[in-house]
Amino acid sequence: MKEIKDISDFIMQSQGFDISSYEDSFLKKTLHKRISESKSNSIEEYSTFLKQSSTEGNLLIASLQNNYSEFFRNALTFAVLERIVLPSLVQKKKKKEIRIWSAACAQGQEVYSIAILLEELRNGGNEKFNYRIFATDKCDAQINKARIGQYPSSALNNVNFKRAKKWFTKQKDTFTIKPELKENIDFSVFDLLDKKISSPSASIFGDFDIVICANLLFYFTPKKRRQILDKVSKTVSNSGYLITGEAEREILLYVDFKEIFPQSGIFQKKMDRACLC
Ligand SMILES: C[S@@+](CC[C@H](N)C(=O)[O-])C[C@H]1O[C@@H](n2cnc3c(N)ncnc32)[C@H](O)[C@@H]1O
Structure with missing residues (x-):
């Protein structure tokens, strides 16, 4: 559609942001929302408004x-x-470190949930083990929030009382992650669509036992999804796991991965090939 291409070119030139990476129906839905909220009567009118406004692009x-x-x-x-x-x-x-990459971690809820499970396993079991989680997101504001780890009580609906008490400090309505849960987590900014980098630099060589790339793929065009999947799947170790969101499982019905439990969104890399090409 000519108007969408026109808007996309304008946003690329003015903001350096590629809106054409987004999946067609999601992009159209978002544009309709902006057309309505900006009180424009048509996409042509919105396009003109966008070019004149200092805030609409953002x-x-x-x-x-x-x-x-x-x-x-x-x-x-x-x-x-x-x-x-x-x-x-x-x-x-055994005694080797468990390595995990949370590739679009938003404000950290996903990373801290995994860290809680690992800590419970470490404290409840006989096995001693080390782990490191590399938590990345494209957006530095999200990474800063994740590092701070502060949430309103409403964000803790899925956290049981025992876990909330053990891993958070409470002050009025704010729950803050305790520093000891952050000890094995390394936060950094990472753009999954950046072709120049393959894994978080702090991880040095990738080779993760688990990569979680959840609730992100479905926003992108099939080409960009493939680009992201090619990148992350290469960093999963042999027989390691790639985890997606519930609604993205179909996207990941990938030749070199097999869902280990129906509907779980947890896929295991098949061992017979070293990497995907
Ligand atoms: C809907 S949240 C999902 C958060 C978490 N994974 C979950 O499942 O709850 C999507 C996240 O993807 C991040 N994101 C979007 N594009 C990205 C990209 N190209 N590279 C890395 N992260 C990206 C966004 O900043 C946002 O924090």
Whole structure:
């Protein structure tokens, strides 16, 4: 559609942001929302308004960037992680470090949920093990929030009382992650669509036992999804796991990965090939 291309070219030139990476129906829905909120009567009128406004470009970009997250967001995924995947990794890795990459971590809920499961396993089991989680997001404001780890009580709906008491300090309505839960987490900014970098620099060589890339793929065009999947899947170790969001499982029905438990969104790399090309 000519008008969308026109808007996309303008946003690229003025803001250096590629809105054409976003999936067609999501992009159209977002544009309709902005057309309505800016009180424009048509896409042509909105395009003219966008070019004259000093703020509308930023508003459009912000509307495209969903950063909603939750602790223990998908109950089945986290149950399979807790009962099957993490205990078997602990057994398999013996004294070697367990390495995890949370590739679009938003404000940190996903990372801290995994860290809580690992700490519980470490404290409750006989096996001693080390782990490191590399938590990245494209948006530096999200990474800063994740590092701080402060949430309103409403964000803790999926966190049981015992976990809330052990891993958060409470002040009025604010719950803050305790420093000891952050000790094995390395936060950094990382753009999954940047072709020049393959894994977080702090991880040095990738080779992760688990990569979680959840609730992000469906916003992008099939070409960009493939680009992201090619990147992250190469960093998963042989027989390691790639985890997606509930609504993205279809995207990941990928030849070199197999879902280990129906509907869980947890896929295991098949061992017969070293990497995807
Ligand atoms: C909807 S949140 C999902 C957060 C978390 N993974 C979850 O499932 O709850 C999507 C996140 O993807 C991040 N994101 C968007 N584009 C990205 C990119 N190209 N590279 C890395 N992160 C990106 C956004 O900043 C946002 O924090």
